[in-house]
Amino acid sequence: MDPSTLAVRLRRLVRGFFFLPGLLAGCGVLLAAATVAFDRTQLASDLFRELPYLKISAVGARSLLGTIAGAMMTVLSLVYSLTLVVFTLAAGNIGPRLLETFTDNRVNQTTIGLLGATFLHSLIVLYLLADGDVPRLAVAVAIALATVSFFWLVYFVHDTASRVMVDNEIARTQRSLRSAVARLLADEPREAPDDRKSLLDEPGTPVRSTRSGYVTAVQQDPLLKTAKECDGFIRMVASPGHFFIAGQPLAYVWGKPDEKAIRAAVFIADARAPDGDLQFNIHLNVEIALRALSPGINDSYTAISALDQLSASLALILQRGVPSSLVCDGDGNPRVWIELLEVKDMVGTALHPLRRATRGNVMVSLRLVEAIGRMALVTRPEHVPILTRHLTLIAEDARAAIPNSGDRSAVASAIRRAREALGHARRHNDDDAD
Incomplete structure (x- = not known):
């Protein structure tokens, strides 16, 4: 697999809702095994005797660990419930497509992972204890995890309350849009007037999609490598945000490039994603304003707030030129053409719906x-x-x-x-x- 393709897949895996909670929960299990093993070595027995607040009986340790495990499971269920309530409010008041940004929230993921790690740590320690064992270090770690979980839970409530405020969510989505604009337009050569002369007049061989869905990313480096290896040229039809059906051409090729490599460079999913899809990022922000202007809500001030923030993001686009669609190899030979949105299309994506609404x-x-x-x-x-x-x-x-x-x-x-x-x-x- 190409390194850039692998990097995209790993980034999406890391951003997923289950990666960070699973990682933290796994750390809780490993920490339980390590602390129990350390307690059994009796290496710190003298230290524990000198610290009276670390003294605890075997029965007391089991009772305390059971209490912490039960409390963490109760709080964990409440956190899930509260998160679902926030998702519901976001879908109704802000926009259903913003739910993905809520699932990407690291505060939510860390809260669930920390509570799960504390629960599993206490549970595993209880399971590993033998009769007569006094897990002083394991109990101390469990108390520390429970204390950190409490304060993090307070921060979680604060973060959740702020995220359901529409002005804060508008500002956050705008920061995401500006970051996407900066990534797309930073340090890229602008399209020259003669770039399109590199497009060949004779028809190329179509490379067809094998599945239906939205294009979420098109990897440039694998396409350039494939075209250079066969001394050919690839004109991509697929671009992020477009919907393709099975059998529809993704690209046209001249020469004999590896069609499997071309298909592998195009990521197709059931739903659009903000990564690499600038138009979708604009849609997320416009949707807030359109929903506010709908007859059922009729909240002009929310629409104004969204419009003000959106103008700052569009200004970044208007200050720069669009990157060139033509990709050349190290020798300057044209190899790949990737269709990019023009400035008028990106601005029109935002201003046309707002003007009509x-x-x-x-x-x-x-x-x-x-x-x-x-x-x-x-x-x-x-x-x-x-x-x-x-x-x-x-x-x-x-x-x-x-x-x-x-x-x-x-x-x-x-x-x-x-x-x-x-x-x-x-x-x-x-x-x-x-």
Whole structure:
């Protein structure tokens, strides 16, 4: 398996809901065996005699360990119940697709793992005890684990309470989106005007998908290696976020590359994932605003909060150029073409649904225009037409959907100010060119 492919699979395994709890629980089992074995060596018997608070009888040790094990199992069940309640609230109030981000929460995973480790440690020590054994170190470790579990449980409740607050969740999802944008656009060469000339005119051989589902990742390094080995060229049709059915072409190849290697470089799953799928990250944030603007909720202030945070993420995209879709080998020969989203598509993914949902909502429409005006202050001059187009569409919607002339004038004034900001960006580009 290619190292980059293996790294992606390992990263997803580590982020999974069961990895960290299972790891901590396993550590609890090993710790129980180690402490019982150490107690049986009597190496620290003199130390235990000098420390009176470590003195305990065999009956007292069994009773204490049983109490800790029972308490940890009770608290563990309550933590699971509370976590499920939080998931339900998130699905109803924030958005069902954000449930995956809740399962990725390390605080939840650590809480369950720590409680499980304390429970298993106490249980295994009870199982390993022989008649007359006094597991002083094992009991001390169990008490320490129970103490840490208590304070961590308090932090878990605090973290859970903060995560169900929609403003905090909006900010958190925006940080995730900005990280995804930074990973995609950092230190990547921008697409040159002649890059598409590398695409061959004659039809290539299709490499078809063997299963149906969403593309969650496309690994560049294995594709480049495969194309170079056969001195060929691969044009990928699949890109993260797209849905493919079995038999649909994932790529077209020129030469004789290994088709199995090409399929292995494309990860297909039953559901979309935020890793590598920038459009899905944008959808997660837009969904919060759309749900807030739905007739059943009608919470304009939540939509405004989501819109303000989203504008900061879109500004990162507008400040940079999109990486080149063309991948060349070390000798400069074109080998792979991977379709990437254009800037206008990424911005449109966010602004088109928001504009349609805010038709007739003057308060949110004004904030949408203000957000575009803020983005205009930092956008690249070549992206000015994208924002200008969205301002034109908002103006058309305002004329058609806002009956009050005063409200229409307010929206028109905001649009005029945003266009002035875009004009400054365009003039700045002209000055640099001179």
